[in-house]
Amino acid sequence: MLISKASIYGYKNLKQIDLSFNRLVIFIGENNSGKSNLLRAITLPFVNNEIGSVNKNLGWHEINNDLKRNYFDFIEENLDRIKSADLPLEEFQEQIPYVSVKVAFTPEGADEYFVHKWISSINDEILYEIEYHFNVANPAELLQHITQILSDKTATEIKNIQINLLPIEMYQYSINIPSIKEPVAFNDLINFKYNSLSAERDDFSNRNTQLGSQALVKLLHNKLGNEQKVKVEESYGNFFNDLKTVSDLDNVFNWQESTEIDNAKDFFSKITLMPNMPSISSLLNNVKLGIGDEYLHTQGLGYRNLVYLLVMINSLEINQDIALNLLTLEEPEAHLCINNERLLASFINSILNKSNKTQLFISTHSSEFLNKLELKNVTIVKEGAAFSLKAVTEQADLDYLSKKFNLDFLKFLYSRKCILVEGPSEEMLIKAYLNQQYNSLNDIEVLSIHKGFTTMLDIWLKVNHGTTHRIGIIRDFDNQPKAQQRHENYNQYKNVLVTTTTEYTLEPEFVKTEDNYEKLKTYFIEEHGWNEEELKTAEDLSNKWRGAKTDTMLRFCQDIGTDYLKDITLPNHIEKVLKFLQSGVKE
Structure with a gap:
């Protein structure tokens, strides 16, 4: 048995969300995106295992702000009709905010006995559902109540009396079978329990x-x-x-x-x-x-x-x-070292594999709880919206992500400013340059993934649609004009900038930028002991640098900003991406 689907409406910042679940569900997202609200909402239809915790009435501030705003706007726009008692109850009732959490179950074998009374649909397949509903019990009483309050009020006064115009005391909760609107018997509901472990456990x-x-x-x-x-x-x-x-x-x-x-x-x-x-x-x-x-x-x-x-x-x-x-677990990584994160993740996996009667919902900021072989379990949460990766991403793309062994998935998805590069040379270079910018703060994340930028961008665009996040792609030409065109087609999106070297790779591009050749030549002769006779042209220096070991690039990056490299100029394709990430303007 597991909860296979959930529809959440009107709870805190979750205005309207429809999700599909596996036995393990991992919510990832930025702070204040709605992860904790999702964990709480999912448990509303169920019985708490803790003693005496059966009250499921909500507070005024747990009702979605957009719905309340629409309600108060409606009252303001129809103030005269309300005062004169000309507003139909049905029209008013449609505007009253409410909270709904509808969950669907997928039983296994004999477990169908527990949900057989909750049939909501029998079209293509049998659907078992229950719904938590928190709404005004008597809309007519509420309309009468606000009519009395507003009898001597003007539209400008409404914002100062909002709590009285939507009194939480008039709300009540119910748990029903959606298709027939009949209450769920407590004796049936008692078989579905939850435990919640919140992030606030420091004491x-x-x-x-x-x-x-x-x-x-x-x-x-x-x-x-x-x-x-x-x-x-x-x-x-x-x-x-x-x-x-x-x-x-x-x-x-x-x-x-x-x-x-x-x-x-x-x-x-x-x-x-x-x-x-x-x-x-x-x-x-x-x-x-x-x-x-x-x-x-x-x-x-x-x-x-x-x-x-x-x-x-x-x-x-x-x-x-x-x-x-059900177990909802908020930020399991809190205060844990990396080894204990792995230990806890292994323990969670062991518990889930022991029973098909347990379902776990986790919210996390740690990649240690993201099994790359099971990315179908991941649900993205952002600004009150949510979607599972498996719902918006093809399995082939998920498989592609799984094979990126060195990819920090959370950094890639949620960095406000992210740069993807093809190899460690570019990654070291950009990080070293940013570290030398002492007069400015930066929150740019640099990740090396080698190839496959188009697949990565497709996923990133789905997750970051409508956000202010920006991503830059820095790639080598490699004598592949068609690949360059295919990648740079993504520049049509205002939050993406793809740039490519005009030379074959990074090193010749760097050497041939402005007057870098003379500076680099002096640097490599003095600091690395290279033979001046072998560096007579920019092409000579480029070839020798490309053939050098990675240690050479590492030392070069460590020396940026000192002595010979103090006034070095970054290649144009890198400079463009950095300026775009910092300003949002494409040159």
Whole structure:
């Protein structure tokens, strides 16, 4: 069993999203793009595993701002009709913002039993769906309410009373079967549960007196049955009795028993100490975790986070009575070193392969959780929109990305300014040049991928459509005019610039740029010991440089900005891309 599709409408910055899912779903995107909102929205139709967490009513600010803005604009435009009670209820009702999360299931074998009541469609294939709906329960009451409020108001005053014009108290949530609009029975829904591990877990076991995590306290609480809770209470009673015996407190409190005042007992009854049994949660919250012979709170923040995640993920109980257990995990890489990221990623993969009743949704900024062989699991999130790679990219293109062993996928997709180059020489050169620009800040990412720029650009354009991100391609001519034309056709897009050397490769282009030849000649003779007789022409220097080892280019890059290379001029095709990325203007 798994959630195969989800449609989200009106939740926070997610105005309208339709997605397809696998058993593992990885959301990637920039900060504030909507990844956390997606994780939260997906869980709204389901039952939380944590104790007492069943309220699914939302807050006013969790309703999409665009929908609210449209609603208030409608009120302003129809203010006179509202005041005169001439606005039809049906027309008003269409403008009221609401939140909807519709999920579709793909059962496997006998799991169809859990969803057989939720049939939404039987056209090409049977579709099983449920929907979380958060809306105004009585639109007529809301219309009457705003009519009274606006009776003496002008259009300019509406923006100051928005919360009163859309009171959250009039909203209620429901979980229904979309096709028949009937409520989903709780007894059926209880078979679908979720756990959420948010990114805000830095306080875990940070205190030296308490467990430090409500999630872990609830986990321990859930593991205690009635019989175990009775044993805890009995143990507390035994502890208390031992405490009284050891401390001999009877003689302290019951002074009247041993006083010389004859009638003291007539005025004071015997004082006894009674056990004040705290709640189970209070007892559990005062447990301390240890790692080996040391308390966990003495360990580093990253290690505490790793232990916390491993324990919580491992706690997912999968049995034959449950249909699906969802886990949403936000930024699992937080505070982890690279080795522990890999360890956690391996553990997650192991957990998923053990059961077909678990589905995991992860949001991450780390490429360690992106298996390049499974890019179909990746969903791109940007500015409140989202789409899965498998939905917009051909399998052949995904296979192409998988074979780019040295490609940092996240840097490629999300760098605000990115340069793709053909080899390490160009990559080292551009990075060295940028490092010498002490008077300006830059956020340019340089990636070497050798060949295949057109496929990369097709994917990049789909992900970055409508953004202000820019990408530059720096390539060698290689005596291939048709390839040059094919690549430079992408210059039709305002956020792409492809440039090509006029010479065969980078080295001759560099040597023949302005007066670089004399400077480079002097540099290589003085610093590398090259024979002057072999460098009589620019062509001689170009050929020798091209045939040199990579170490020569590395040292050259390290020397940029010093002595002979202080006033060196970058080749025009590189200079154009750098200026474009910094200004957005194509020369």
